[in-house]
Amino acid sequence: MKSKLLLIVMCSIVLCACSKLPYGDIGKEDIGKDEEIILTENNYIYEGELLKFVLNKDIDSLEARIKELKSISGKGLSLEEELEKTNQLHAELVAFNGTVPSFSDILDELGRRGPNIPRPPRPDVLPNELRYILGYNLESILVQGSNENNQVVLESDNGYLSPLPGTEGYIQIQEVNVNELIVNENITLSIERKDKNGMNFIYSISTIVQK
Helix, strand or coil: CCCCCCCCCCCECCCCCCCCCCCCCCCECCCCCCCECCCCCCCEEEHHHHHHHHHHHHHHHHHHHHHHHHHCCCCCHHHHHHHHHHHHHHHHHHHHHCCCCCHHHHHHHHHHHCCCCCCCCCCCCEECCCCEEEECCEEEEEEEEEECCCCEEEECCCCCCEECCCCCCCCEEEECEECCCCCCCEEEEEEEEEECCCCEEEEEEEEEEEC
16 A cells, blocks of 8 residues: 555535533543543544545445446456556555544453443534544544635644543544534535554545534
């Protein structure tokens, strides 16, 4: 797999409501404020689930194109080259997707050793009380959200993430600055991430805010 892989993906996401289930004090964290971190199902997202959602959609599209190209009889050189490149990209994305664990995978790894974290919203949900982004094995992550008027409504100050207490470093956390998330407003999230293996990846998701 190439050391750098850049893919811009835009997909429309319909968001669903989620309940607020606090799991209590997990300690102090150096994310810029000396305060307790309390996660609820309505104030954080796990970036890995967003990334896997985008990757899976793109992998499905590539598989459909590969099937279409293979069905064409008497393919010329240009189609043969496209098939080869599409197969290569498909293999790279599948391999990359395999390096990103789901949140369930992380919780299974932590078992009883970890805090009782509420499950994050589905990857097609942007909670209107968003405050934190959780990550895994990341060197840095930059997030920006813009509305239909191209006004920035949320963003991270910098790419720094802190280890989430009680998770043995498996989970990282970053606090984001949110101006206002209006229910049913269309927001485009632009995410730039770099993992600890040196992989850079950029993607965008069109969302609708919900409670």
